[in-house]
Amino acid sequence: MPMPTPQPGIMEIDLYQGGDSSVPGVADVVKLSSNENPLGPPPSAVEAARRAAADMHLYPSTDHRSLREAIAETYDLDPDRIVCGVGSDEILHLLAQAFAGPGDEVLHTEHGFLMYPIVARAAGATPVQAPEAMRRVDVAALLDRATDATALTFVANPANPTGTTISAQDINRLANGLPGLLVLDGAYAEYAEDAALKLAEARDDVVVTRTFSKAYGLGGMRVGWAYGPRAVIDVLNRIRGPFNLSTVALAAAEAAVRDRDRLRETVETNARLRSELTRGLVGLGLEVDQSEANFVLARFASEAEAAACDAHLRSLGVIVRHPRAYGFPEGLRITVGDEEGVRRVLDGIASFRAAQEAAA
Numbered sequence: 001m002p003m004p005t006p007q008p009g010i011m012e013i014d015l016y017q018g019g020d021s022s023v024p025g026v027a028d029v030v031k032l033s034s035n036e037n038p039l040g041p042p043p044s045a046v047e048a049a050r051r052a053a054a055d056m057h058l059y060p061s062t063d064h065r066s067l068r069e070a071i072a073e074t075y076d077l078d079p080d081r082i083v084c085g086v087g088s089d090e091i092l093h094l095l096a097q098a099f100a101g102p103g104d105e106v107l108h109t110e111h112g113f114l115m116y117p118i119v120a121r122a123a124g125a126t127p128v129q130a131p132e133a134m135r136r137v138d139v140a141a142l143l144d145r146a147t148d149a150t151a152l153t154f155v156a157n158p159a160n161p162t163g164t165t166i167s168a169q170d171i172n173r174l175a176n177g178l179p180g181l182l183v184l185d186g187a188y189a190e191y192a193e194d195a196a197l198k199l200a201e202a203r204d205d206v207v208v209t210r211t212f213s214k215a216y217g218l219g220g221m222r223v224g225w226a227y228g229p230r231a232v233i234d235v236l237n238r239i240r241g242p243f244n245l246s247t248v249a250l251a252a253a254e255a256a257v258r259d260r261d262r263l264r265e266t267v268e269t270n271a272r273l274r275s276e277l278t279r280g281l282v283g284l285g286l287e288v289d290q291s292e293a294n295f296v297l298a299r300f301a302s303e304a305e306a307a308a309c310d311a312h313l314r315s316l317g318v319i320v321r322h323p324r325a326y327g328f329p330e331g332l333r334i335t336v337g338d339e340e341g342v343r344r345v346l347d348g349i350a351s352f353r354a355a356q357e358a359a360a
């Protein structure tokens with residue numbers, strides 16, 4: 001029997017690699033590889049999830065009304081222009097499935113999030129990369145790569161894995177100049193100034209995606225959402241699973257978005273410890289751009305040096321991300337941990353440097 005043939009493009013997808021969470025033989029591990037919230041989940045969300053678990057025999061809400069209204073109140077939005085997904089990853093997939101197909105191009109930047117080419121290929125479309133300028137989204141380069149075939153453009157702001165941002169003005173230029181739908185991925189928007197929702201409010205060709213996985217501390221619950229034109233939200237609602245979000249996940253996310261104190265604490269702690277981490281890394285001779293997110297990208301002299309430092313950190317139970325697949329073989333992306341996490345990664349790199357000097 002011949003092997004069933006998948007749709008064109010699917011076998012060209014490189015399997016997405018998440019951040020590791022364990023090191024064989026090392027018990028005391030700090031995970032700084034997936035940009036999770038080092039404070040843990042909001043206690044309010046854990047409590048709401050526990051209560052909701054008593055109803056797990058019932059199908060969940062299909063319209064997510066209660067969560068959409070909580071999001072709309074919090075961000076001053078129209079609840080009818082919100083759609084919720086299984087992480088923002090699901091929404092990226094739905095956008096590609098709905099708006100891009102064979103013959104269409106999906107534009108993203110050189111060091112953009114790896115899900116963009118994955119969702120493009122899954123939909124049979126062709127991913128197209130625009131170069132970045134000094135590890136920053138380059139508006140002119142994106143506009144230059146756009147063609148009549150450009151159906152979708154994905155831009156993360158702040159960007160992952162660089163942590164850099166572009167201005168509201170630049171985003172406006174993109175929206176004005178690009179054909180098709182512009183998707184502004186706001187996975188880290190809570191940590192920075194965010195003009196994207198305002199822009200989406202005013203336009204019929206811009207969608208903003210957001211997530212509960214990062215600043216809201218609910219990566220394991222898998223909840224994301226998007227804000228966009230009514231017509232686009234209507235399309236996504238037609239193709240998403242009617243029960244895509246569980247009762248427990250919906251309850252946790254609603255509690256988290258209403259817990260403004262917890263978000264403030266997360267953002268303030270992150271800003272303080274990010275400065276400390278950045279200063280420490282620069283002091284150890286690494287190149288680090290100003291990050292507006294909950295991670296920093298540290299650049300070494302070479303790929304070999306980054307790999308050696310990564311291995312040394314792992315031996316100490318410190319797991320960071322070596323972003324080779326993002327075009328940074330010489331880099332390590334380090335999530336801003338709690339006080340102890342920041343201390344352990346800086347101590348680990350310091351001992352790596354000391355060993356290097358001893359060997360030289």
Ligand SMILES: *Cc1c(COP(=O)(O)O)cnc(C)c1O
Binds near residue numbers: 088089211
């Ligand atoms: C983490 C991340 C996401 C989405 O994560 P979900 O958990 O699926 O919501 C989206 N975009 C970027 C750039 C990210 O780093």
